[in-house]
Amino acid sequence: MAGEASSRFTDVQIRSVTAHAFGPLAGETLRLAEGMTVIVGDNESAKSSWHAAILAALCGRRRGKGAPRREEQRFIDLHKPWDREEWLVTAEVMLDDGRRIELRHDLAAKVACHAKDLDLGNDISAEVMNDGAPDGARWVGLDRTSFAATACIAQADVLGVLGAADGLQETLQRAAATAGTDATAAAALECLDSFKREHVGTDRANSTKPLRRATIALQNTERALDDAKASHALYLQRVEHTEALHRHAHDAQQRVAAYEAAAATHTAEQLCERLREAEELDARFGGLAPPDAADDDEIANAVANALASWRSVPVPGASGQRSSAEIEQELAALPIDPEGDTVVHENVRLAEDQLARAEAQLSQHDRSRPAATPPAPQVAAGDDELLDLARVLDSPIPEVPAELVQRERAAQRAASAPTGTSPQAATVGSVAGIVVGLAALALRQPVSGAVLVVVGLVLAAYAVVRRRASEVNEAVVGALATAQAAVLSARQQLAAAEQRRAWAIQRCGDLGLPADAAAVRAIPVARAAEKSHAESLQRWTEQRAALADDFSQAAGGLAGALAARGHTDRVADLAGLRAATEAYRADCATRAAQAAAAARRADLVRQLEAALEAERRVASDVQARGAAANQLVRVARERGIPVDTPEQAETELMEWQQRRAERISRLSDEQKDWTQLNALLNGGSLNDLRSITSTASEKAGALAARVSPEVLATVDGATADEQLPRLREEAAQTSNLAATAEGELRQFAGAVLSVSEAEESLEGARAELARVCELEETLELTAGFLKSAQERVHRDIAPLLANTVCAWLPKITNDRYVDVVVNPTSLEVQVAGVGGTWRRADLLSYGTAEQIYLLLRIALVDHLTRGHDTCPLLLDDVTVHADASRTVDILNLLHEVSKERQIVLFTQEANVATWAQRQLSGPRDAVVQLTEVSST
Numbered sequence: 001m002a003g004e005a006s007s008r009f010t011d012v013q014i015r016s017v018t019a020h021a022f023g024p025l026a027g028e029t030l031r032l033a034e035g036m037t038v039i040v041g042d043n044e045s046a047k048s049s050w051h052a053a054i055l056a057a058l059c060g061r062r063r064g065k066g067a068p069r070r071e072e073q074r075f076i077d078l079h080k081p082w083d084r085e086e087w088l089v090t091a092e093v094m095l096d097d098g099r100r101i102e103l104r105h106d107l108a109a110k111v112a113c114h115a116k117d118l119d120l121g122n123d124i125s126a127e128v129m130n131d132g133a134p135d136g137a138r139w140v141g142l143d144r145t146s147f148a149a150t151a152c153i154a155q156a157d158v159l160g161v162l163g164a165a166d167g168l169q170e171t172l173q174r175a176a177a178t179a180g181t182d183a184t185a186a187a188a189l190e191c192l193d194s195f196k197r198e199h200v201g202t203d204r205a206n207s208t209k210p211l212r213r214a215t216i217a218l219q220n221t222e223r224a225l226d227d228a229k230a231s232h233a234l235y236l237q238r239v240e241h242t243e244a245l246h247r248h249a250h251d252a253q254q255r256v257a258a259y260e261a262a263a264a265t266h267t268a269e270q271l272c273e274r275l276r277e278a279e280e281l282d283a284r285f286g287g288l289a290p291p292d293a294a295d296d297d298e299i300a301n302a303v304a305n306a307l308a309s310w311r312s313v314p315v316p317g318a319s320g321q322r323s324s325a326e327i328e329q330e331l332a333a334l335p336i337d338p339e340g341d342t343v344v345h346e347n348v349r350l351a352e353d354q355l356a357r358a359e360a361q362l363s364q365h366d367r368s369r370p371a372a373t374p375p376a377p378q379v380a381a382g383d384d385e386l387l388d389l390a391r392v393l394d395s396p397i398p399e400v401p402a403e404l405v406q407r408e409r410a411a412q413r414a415a416s417a418p419t420g421t422s423p424q425a426a427t428v429g430s431v432a433g434i435v436v437g438l439a440a441l442a443l444r445q446p447v448s449g450a451v452l453v454v455v456g457l458v459l460a461a462y463a464v465v466r467r468r469a470s471e472v473n474e475a476v477v478g479a480l481a482t483a484q485a486a487v488l489s490a491r492q493q494l495a496a497a498e499q500r501r502a503w504a505i506q507r508c509g510d511l512g513l514p515a516d517a518a519a520v521r522a523i524p525v526a527r528a529a530e531k532s533h534a535e536s537l538q539r540w541t542e543q544r545a546a547l548a549d550d551f552s553q554a555a556g557g558l559a560g561a562l563a564a565r566g567h568t569d570r571v572a573d574l575a576g577l578r579a580a581t582e583a584y585r586a587d588c589a590t591r592a593a594q595a596a597a598a599a600r601r602a603d604l605v606r607q608l609e610a611a612l613e614a615e616r617r618v619a620s621d622v623q624a625r626g627a628a629a630n631q632l633v634r635v636a637r638e639r640g641i642p643v644d645t646p647e648q649a650e651t652e653l654m655e656w657q658q659r660r661a662e663r664i665s666r667l668s669d670e671q672k673d674w675t676q677l678n679a680l681l682n683g684g685s686l687n688d689l690r691s692i693t694s695t696a697s698e699k700a701g702a703l704a705a706r707v708s709p710e711v712l713a714t715v716d717g718a719t720a721d722e723q724l725p726r727l728r729e730e731a732a733q734t735s736n737l738a739a740t741a742e743g744e745l746r747q748f749a750g751a752v753l754s755v756s757e758a759e760e761s762l763e764g765a766r767a768e769l770a771r772v773c774e775l776e777e778t779l780e781l782t783a784g785f786l787k788s789a790q791e792r793v794h795r796d797i798a799p800l801l802a803n804t805v806c807a808w809l810p811k812i813t814n815d816r817y818v819d820v821v822v823n824p825t826s827l828e829v830q831v832a833g834v835g836g837t838w839r840r841a842d843l844l845s846y847g848t849a850e851q852i853y854l855l856l857r858i859a860l861v862d863h864l865t866r867g868h869d870t871c872p873l874l875l876d877d878v879t880v881h882a883d884a885s886r887t888v889d890i891l892n893l894l895h896e897v898s899k900e901r902q903i904v905l906f907t908q909e910a911n912v913a914t915w916a917q918r919q920l921s922g923p924r925d926a927v928v929q930l931t932e933v934s935s936t
Contacts, residue, residue, distance in 0.1 A: 011096035011870040012139050013902050017057045020088040022107075023049035023079045024933045030054075033926035036898035038916035039906045041930030047906045048155055050930070051876040052079050054904065055152050057091035058872075059144035060105040060113060063132030080108070092118070093136060096870075103136050140871040141864055150860040152874040155906075200776045211776065214769040221765040225758035232755055238745050245738035252731035258711045259720045259727055261703035266717030268700040271693040274680050278689055281677040299639070300660060303653050306635040309628045310650060314621050324611040331604045335597050342592040344585060345565050351558035352581065358551040365547050370536040376526035381511050383524040392504040393517035397497050400490040401834055408487050411480035478807040482818070489815045490834065804859035805829070805852070812851050812889040822856065829856055847881035851890060854878055858897060872902040879912060891915050898925070 014032050019025035024046050030039070030053075041047040052075070061072070068076060080087050087108035093101050099117055101124065106112040115125045115134040128138035137147035201209020379386070505515045513520055559577060567584050629646035636649035639656065643649040681689060704712060801822040809831065810818045817831040821838070829841040829852055841852040858873065865871045875894070879887040891912065894903050907913065916927045 012136065012872060013094045013870075014054065014058060014872055014904070015092040015094055015100075017050075017054050017089065017091045019050070019053045020090065021081050021084055021086040022053045022056070022089050023081065025049055025053065026081075026084075030928065031926075032902070032904055033924060034902065035924035036895055036903040036905065036920060037926045037928060038912065038920060039904065039928045039930060040908070040913040040916070041906070042908055042932065044932050045908075045930040046933045047908065047930060048876060049079060049933075051152075051154065051874060051906050053089050054091070054874055055148060056105060056107060057089040057103055058093070058136040059147055060103070060133040060135055061107055061110060062130070062144070063110045091136070095139065101136075103134060105133070137871075142871065146864070147871070150857050150864065151871050153854070153857060153876060153878055155876045155880075195779065200772060200779065210772045211769075214765070214772045218762075218765040218769050221758065221762040225755070225762050228755045228758040231751075235748060238741070238748060242738065242741040242745050245734065245741050249731065249734040249738045252727070252734045254707075254711065256724070256727050256731050257703075258707045258715050259724050261700070261707045261712055262715040262717040263720035263724065264696070264700040264703045266720060268693070268696040269717075271689075271696050275689050275693045278677060278680040278686060281673055281680070282686060285674060285677070300657070302635055303639070303657060306628075306632045307650065307653055310632045310646060313625045313628045315625070321611060321614065322607070324608055324615065327604055327608040327611055331601065331608070334601050334604070335594055337598045338591040338594040340591050341565055341584075341588050342595050344588055345561070347561040348558070348565060348581070348584065351554070351561040355551075355554040355558050358547070358554040362544070362547045362551050365540070365544055368540070370533055370540055373529050373533045374526070376530050377523055379511055379513065379523055383527065386520050386524050389504050389507060390517040390521040392500050393508075393515060393520065395497065395500070397501065398490070398493055400487065400494060403836065404483065404487045404490055404834065408480070408483040411483045414479070478803055482807055482810065485810060486815070486818045486834070489810070801856065801859050801863060804862055805855045808855050808858075808893055809852070812855070812886055812893060813848065814885065814889075817852075820852075822859075827856065827860075829853065847883070847886070850878065850881050851886060854890070861901070870901045872904065873897070874904050876906040877908065878905070879907070879909060884911060887911060888915060891919070895919060895925075 013034055016029055016031045018027075018029045020027060030050055039047065039050065056079070061075075067073075085108065087106070089105055089107065091103045093103060095101060100119055102114075102116045102118050104112065104114050104116070110133060113125070113133050114123050115128055115136070116123055125134045128134050128136055130138055130143050135144045137143050137151075140147075142150070197209065199210060201207045201211045203212055203215050381389075508515045508520065513523075555574065555577060558581065562580055562584055565584060567580055632646045632649045632653070633643055636643045636652055639653075641649070641652045641656070643652060801824065802820050805822065806818075806820045809820055810816075815834075817833050819832040819836075821830050822828075830838045831841050831844075831852060832838045842849050844852070854875075861871050861873065873894075879890050882890060887909070894905060897903060905912075913927070919925075920927055
């Protein structure tokens with residue numbers, strides 16, 4: 001379908017558009033001139049609706065399945081009539097072969113759509129059919145998508161071409177590489193990609209293609225081999241584990257026997273030691289028990305009580321403090337509590353602080369009086385004029401850049417160089433080579449297929465170079481004109497700068513000033529300093545008056561606070577106020593001392609009570625010590641000890657207690673030994689103990705004979721009995737584990753996988769994956785050659801777009817930018833001024849960016865349709881962000897472009913309407929005034 005349309009490229013002019021039902025429009029017709037038509041309308045005049053209606057009438061809508069795309073739904077929401085089901089537009093277009101065509105688009109049902117020859121009545125929709133609906137953009141080598149991205153600019157959407165860069169790539173390649181045919185490197189890459197998807201695929205989890213299948217098969221066989229090796233290794237581990245369990249069970253039984261022998265030996269040794277101790281004790285007592293040592297306990301208790309009573313009574317002595325009479329005398333001499341403040345009152349303290357702050361602020365302000373400045377010179381000129389003179393004197397005189405002269409000379413040399421011709425045979429051979437090569441790749445002949453594709457690409461590159469030679473010559477002529485214009489502009493700038501410098505020097509002489517920028521600029525600075533000083537002095541005077549008032553109020557506040565505390569003397573000045581304050585502070589200190597003396601009364605009362613209590617306690621101690629002394633002497637005499645004083649009785653009774661303690665200790669040791677003997681015999685006789693010991697020794701010898709002496713030596717007999725229950729349980733468990741492992745090993749031996757079979761399967765899977773990877777590598781290499789050719793096409797397109805934009809750029813930017821580069825992949829534009837600094841166009845001011853990308857859109861349309869058709873441009877408010885000067889430049893440019901292609905410009909700006917009324921006349925151009933659309 002695309003190939004059929006591309007063979008009928010032609011010039012297209014839109015004669016009229018009828019909006020039968022479109023947005024707010026119903027049954028209205030808009031007629032367009034052959035050259036430039038400016039359509040003027042205010043808000044609510046359906047200006048944007050007419051712009052969209054022209055696009056829809058020329059290109060229609062795709063008849064695709066499923067829900068509308070996001071941009072299609074946005075178009076529906078904006079332009080489908082709200083109050084009727086019908087949505088219909090028609091257009092009458094004129095082709096360069098003389099045919100008048102009616103394009104009809106039923107946008108709602110998308111069924112009753114056609115392209116009809118109005119003279120012959122034939123339906124020619126097949127010539128421009130695209131996505132199920134006629135698309136008039138196909139006559140100019142575009143489609144409805146690329147037309148909307150380049151030739152149709154909606155309101156405030158000049159920069160929208162950046163978002164459509166990806167979609168324009170195939171159209172750009174087709175125009176650059178094949179002179180309008182549909183065979184592009186992108187198409188070949190798509191064919192390769194389709195073959196790769198089918199015969200290789202990707203290594204993703206959800207893929208079912210050969211690469212994923214071979215990868216999964218290799219992974220499965222690798223896992224199978226790993227499972228077989230792991231199974232065999234596990235069998236060997238189980239064999240070793242079973243043998244280890246048997247050895248462990250045997251060792252456990254040996255440990256049980258060793259611990260039993262050690263426990264019996266330890267028991268026999270303990271019985272022998274017990275028999276020896278019993279025989280020694282029996283020989284010492286001879287069968288008779290020792291006497292009791294507690295026959296005089298009552299006497300000993302009486303002695304102990306008498307000594308304790310004597311020692312517990314304190315010795316009476318002096319109290320160590322003043323007597324109660326002395327304290328009573330001091331109480332009688334204390335003063336009474338004073339009346340009045342004993343500390344400075346909070347109000348007085350705060351008033352003092354406020355006065356001090358006010359005084360400090362006033363003093364500091366007096367020290368900050370602004371210093372005087374020298375007066376400014378008297379000159380009969382304003383500050384703005386003087387600053388303008390200084391800027392002119394500072395500005396350097398520009399020179400004509402040498403690079404502009406060199407660029408002009410290079411353009412002159414390039415314009416005189418010869419160009420080549422276009423070999424059509426190379427184009428046919430390139431397409432045939434690529435098609436045959438792709439067929440060979442599909443038949444799994446990667447080497448021959450890749451060679452044929454590369455040969456086809458080389459022939460295509462040769463054809464592109466020859467075909468673009470003539471077009472490059474036209475661009476070189478345009479570049480020469482641009483370079484000459486840039487040199488002329490630089491020379492004009494030089495003359496203007498010299499004229500401004502001469503005027504500034506003359507004006508300085510008239511004012512009686514030296515022609516020096518610094519001296520001229522110093523006069524406005526001095527004026528500003530003089531004015532600033534006067535304003536600062538005024539503010540300083542006002543602030544001092546306010547601070548002096550604060551100081552007076554603070555002094556009055558302190559006088560009032562002193563009067564409120566009983567100091568009612570009036571003060572005449574600041575010194576008297578301070579003297580009154582000091583007198584108040586001295587009175588507070590005197591009353592504070594009196595209050596402190598009076599406050600000692602409670603403490604002296606407590607001291608008097610303590611002295612009386614101490615005197616009573618001394619009298620009680622004297623009485624208690626006499627009674628204890630009498631008791632101590634009486635107890636000593638009852639023991640037959642002659643004493644006269646309590647101190648003598650204490651000494652004699654302590655010696656009696658010492659002698660009794662020594663006798664009790666000796667009898668206690670004998671009682672312990674007798675008790676030990678009874679415990680050793682355990683209720684039996686000495687002969688019974690000898691018999692038990694002999695039996696235990698015989699049993700220990702028998703058990704030790706069954707165990708190796710080396711093993712027996714490692715066991716502690718003292719703890720053997722405690723370990724035996726656990727060791728017997730461990731021995732039983734290990735025996736059971738060994739028996740269980742033996743049975744499981746016999747069952748597992750029959751399920752061990754074959755390692756050799758798994759290795760053979762792995763080799764087969766590796767061979768299949770290598771085959772698929774080799775095919776993928778071949779396809780990727782071929783795609784690399786195609787991408788290189790595609791990049792060469794981009795390198796051919798970039799200078800063509802740049803030369804077209806560069807021819808117009810200085811004119812609409814007032815020579816601010818004179819050079820440009822265009823990235824054909826992203827459609828990003830960079831511009832440079834005379835100084836040569838490159839800047840991204842979309843990062844400049846919004847108005848400048850729109851103007852540059854408007855030029856790019858015109859260049860794209862010119863490039864995509866050059867040599868075989870003329871494409872209309874539909875523009876809506878493209879000058880809204882331009883200033884008045886640039887607006888006129890853009891309109892003049894569009895008027896010049898309208899000599900080659902139809903321009904339809906919608907606007908609401910009064911200056912654009914004025915320009916159109918003055919410049920557009922005759923049958924080729926027209927001005928249309930829209931009226932407000934009724935809302936009913």
